[in-house]
Amino acid sequence: MIKKYKYLLIIIFFISSKGQALSPEFEKELYIGCYSNSKGYIGPDGAKVYCSCTVDKLSEKFTDDQINEIFKMKPEEIMKATEFATIECENNK
Numbered sequence: 001m002i003k004k005y006k007y008l009l010i011i012i013f014f015i016s017s018k019g020q021a022l023s024p025e026f027e028k029e030l031y032i033g034c035y036s037n038s039k040g041y042i043g044p045d046g047a048k049v050y051c052s053c054t055v056d057k058l059s060e061k062f063t064d065d066q067i068n069e070i071f072k073m074k075p076e077e078i079m080k081a082t083e084f085a086t087i088e089c090e091n092n093k
Helices: 002-019 024-061 064-070 075-091
Strands: none
Touching: 024 064, 024 075, 064 075
16 A cells, blocks of 8 residues: 555655745856855856855755846845855865
8 A cells, every 4th residue: 555655745746846946047146146255256167166065955945936026125135034054065075
C-alpha cells in the first residue's frame, strides 16, 4: 500500500516545491542586479558565490509575486524580509 502512494507523495512534493520557487527569468534578473552591485565590494569571484547563494535562498522561500510585493516595500522592510538570505550567504563566502 505504501509503495502505491510513494510516487504520489514524490509528485506532490515536486509540484509544491516548484510552486514556491522563483522563475528562472526572475532568478537571472536578481542575480544580475546582485552581481552588479556586489562585485565592486567583494570582487567578481566573491560576488558570484554570494549572489548565487542569495538568489537560491530567496527562491527557496518566495515566488515571483511574493518577491515583487517585497520589492514594493520601503528599503528597511525589504532588508528585513530578505536578511535571512544575506546573513546565511555572507557566512558562506
